[in-house]
Amino acid sequence: MKARRTLAAGLLALAAWPALAQDRTVVSPQGGWNRAGLTDRSQELAVNYPYALIDRGTQSNRRMIEGHLRQASKQRPFHKLVVNGNPTPLYTDENGRYARAYSFGAGSNSVEVRSPDGKSLKRIQFYEANSARPQAMIRVIAAWDDNQAEVDLHIVTPDGQHAYFGHPVLTNGGGLDVDTVDGPGPENFMMTAPQRGLYQVWVNYWGNFGSDGYHFDESTRQRPIITTRITLVFHENTARERREEFVVPLRSIGELTLVKTFKF
Template identity: 70%
Template sequence: MKPTWTLCLLALALPPAMATDIASPSGGWNRSGLVDKSGQATVAYPNAPIDRGAQSKRSMIKGRIAAAGGKRAPHQLVVNGNPLRLMTDEQGHYARPYLFGAGSNSVEVKSPEGKSLRRVQFYETNSGRPLPGLRVICAWDDTEAEIDLHIVTPDGQHAYFGHPVLTNGGGLDVDSVDGPGPEMYTMTAPLRGNYHVYINYWGKLGANGYHFDESKRQMEMITARVTLVYNENTPREKREEFVLPMRSIGELTLVKSFTF
């Protein structure tokens, strides 16, 4: 029998002229899986992420941002306080993956200037969605860049795109490629010991696929934001954020080593 869950949704009031929407179905964001074994993908922008099977019950946050004066600058999607660059298709539709935990969750769309345009708050009561003891989220600001998240756990295991599922219960949620992320590592019951968090500026996406030609970069320097969340959605929640410049393709950066 498949698990069921209930979400209580509250969309905050906004002016009648609001041009931003968050599609929040009455049953909540409860899609399980982004790409199944048949290869059928759920659309995300600018491209669909790769589901490597590390987690379950992922959600695709969807909506639309109307253009102002024919232009639609990149907005920001803030999920539980975690900011993500938000890109759209030509009609203004957006779709970004996320793995919600139990408890109170919020989804907010902000303008390029940081103004809140739309916010939805909901409470996840499904007991099948445990509270993450450790979550690491990586996002970046160049839609053609591919940045990979790497986590080394106390027992010496290494989570990355080529080995997303660890035997200790941790794993990468989604391998978000060809877009601004997120890449997310989640562990419900973290092992005690030392963790090491790295990010790797793997490459760029061009008309002919991935390349490693520095001369074709659109941005001289891109910025990655890594957020560490401990004991999410509990009174003991603690957060740390790191903003890191990424200057060269192939660059490997140690974000933080810490003891849990």
């Protein structure tokens, strides 16, 4: 326990703590965390738990963050996964396992798991010195609090292109990294070289997902109102970083909500 507290407070690499080899609250993202003494895991096969992520291949630097919670919360409040300061609800399968995708940029990156009462269970931080890795100048993250709801993120860029699950890759360099098709998100939109002009951020309550697949029966919802949190991050991992957060209630299937219009 003392070692865990020291790890969380001191932001030390997991590989530096052999005694914690069995602690899998957070494990290194698959695909090459090889700085600060961490082991290169780029040859390992990725195992996606518990939700089926559709990997659109929009960004080449995406990584799977995987782990296991021994006492996962089955109802609100949930655990949180905080990646580079961006918190999202952390849902697991029946065995407490989870997997989430994220596209890390150069510089200082961190992954943290927090308990439902806000305590830090584990935090890993590393420095990626690869200057060739693109930095996200615009990142939009959508997550929601009902793991049976299918909510989609939609982004309209200044040249009129529309990024969503059916058209995830844009010719201007932006796009959705992973579409979470049967879980609570997060869904990520990222641009490393944004166009100047007006952007629109929308969310759509598309439907629900159950044991028999997709359906549109609102009576099966876990909550009468689904709370969606949209996070906008500008100039991520730079001295100019700033962020905005919006909480959007979704009350009925088919609801399409304009969250934010902004200029870059």
